[in-house]
Amino acid sequence: MKKILFFFLFFLLLLTGSCSDHRVQMVWLAEMNSLMEKNPQAAYDSLCNHRQDMSQSGEEVEMRYRMLEAKALNKLFKPMPSDSLFQEVVDYYDSKGTPNEKMEAHYLLGCIYRDMKEAPKAIECYLDAVENADTLSRDCDYTTLFRIYGQMADVYRYQYLQREALSCCQKYSYYAAQANNIAQSIQGLDGMASAYYALGDTLKAMKLTLKCNTLYKKQGMHEDAAQVLPTLIYAYLNCGQYQQAHHYMNIYEKESGLFDKDNHIQSGREHYYVAKGKYYLGVNQIDSAEYYFRKLGCYGFRYETAKGLLDVYRIRLNSDSINKYSLLCEQEMDKILNGTQTKAVVLANSLYNYTRLQKKIEEEKQQKLRDKYVAIIAGFIILLFVIYLVRRYRNMQKKMSAELKEVNRNYVLTFQNMEKARQELSILQENIDLSVKRKQEEIMSLQVALQEYKEKCDQFNKVGNKNALMASDIFLKFKEMARHHNRHSPSPKDWDALSAEFQHYLPVLYEQIIRSRLSTQEFQVCVLTYLNIDNTDISFLVKTTSKTISNARKKANRKLFGDDSASTLDENLLKF
Secondary structure, eight states: OHHHHHHHHHHHHHHHHHHHHHHHHHHHHHHHHHHHHHOHHHHHHHHHHTHHHHHTSOHHHHHHHHHHHHHHHHHTTOOOOOHHHHHHHHHHHHHHOOHHHHHHHHHHHHHHHHHTTOHHHHHHHHHHHHHHOOTTSTTOOHHHHHHHHHHHHHHHHHTTOHHHHHHHHHHHHHHHHHTTOHHHHHHHHHHHHHHHHHTTOHHHHHHHHHHHHHHHHHTTOHHHHHHTTHHHHHHHHHTTOHHHHHHHHHHHHHHSSOBOTTOOBOTTOTTHHHHHHHHHHHTTOHHHHHHHHHHHHTTTOHHHHHHHHHHHHHHHTOHHHHHHHHHHHHHHHHHHHHHOOHHHHHHHHHHHHHHHHHHHHHHHHHHHHHHHHHHHHHHHHHHHHHHHHHHHHHHHHHHHHHHHHHHHHHHHHHHHHHHHHHHHHHHHHHHHHHHHHHHHHHHHHHHHHHHHHHHHHHHHHHHHHHHHHHTSHHHHHHHHHHHOTTSOOOOHHHHHHHHHHHHHHOHHHHHHHHHTTOOHHHHHHHHHHHTTOOHHHHHHHHTSOHHHHHHHHHHHHHHHHSOOOSTTHHHHHHHO
């Protein structure tokens, strides 16, 4: 038993360790995927250093590793795995992957066929990749999606399928914007401009090129802004507007960053020499035109070279050379057409569209069938519901009929009782009116007597409070100081104490005095006057002259009672 338990625990430890390693490896692969966008070479080197570890870590880890390796090789323009080997990765993610993983796997397989010059198969894989994209999901990989449309646009362009290329460029620009990649979104618009030019819509091509130029400048990408100008240059050349073409040629050569100090263009951009040749032909500098057309031949542009030299010799009226380069143009064009897979690409595209159409038709049939069954079931449910409602309505009608009879009976009985009650109320009302009148008269008489008693009570309370105030220690202190003028006069504390006592015993009068905003002197005069202290004693207590006291009485009387007389202050205070 102990041995079994030991082996069981050992197995759990191994399993736990294995799961932990698996998670660590998947996290590391996710980091490599993020690094690849910034530094694909570093990501590829790191992947190569861990190739053996990844191949021994389970199917999920191995397949993820193989897809990232192919992604790195694609970014670095290095030879990718064979289509047969990578098909295993595609099959794995088709059965177990997320929509993003399925899309990326088919995209990379399309890139493998692209490098193999198998345009139809590449298009087929790219279309499968697009089919797997879930654009309704929040985590949709819009970056991979716009790159797919970019690759499709290139394939269509190389097969001279410009309308298809235009459609892909539109989607390329849209999904690049969804991925918040403004530069690539503008590049998609530039691709649309090139497609319009190839389709002969020069005006749209020129407008879009100028728009791209402006958008790049707004982003501070001035070299990119200049690099989109060739389409505009070709358009002006075709319209015979050589001055405008020359203007933009100068900008392109000075600001694009594609030319060295000897004015040699960057490798891969040599097709621009066609524009140079056309320009010099247009301004009748035939030798310069011939120079650039022959220069094109050094970079493999045989048809463009033959076509340019044919135009040169037509101007020079050299019949032998005209015949030579006419024949050479036909030969090179035949080679181009024979080298294209346009029909196969169109067939692949048509087959895809047909498949999608058939799938859509089948889905519509299934949807119609489902709608039919739903309609039947819904109709049956509605029928049952209607039957239920009818039965319920009938039961409610019976119940309401019985209730109505009972209500009518109760109504008649209640009406009879109400009439009886009204008669009784009428008799009672006559008796009540007489009693109410008598009571109202009694209440009014009592209210008059009560008011008289209240006034007498208030008067007695005033007298009592005044007597209590005049019996207080602080008032007696003031009386004593007034009696002996040669002694001390009241201090600020004495005044505060008298004011507090005045407020305590006569709060209403105190509040009235305070609201009238009397001066300190006027307040003191009012308090002493109310307490029956004569003007001579007041002038001593307040430390001023009798005349000043008289003026203070006058001002206080005006503020309190609106009376300008000084002599009536005593009466007004006593009435309050």
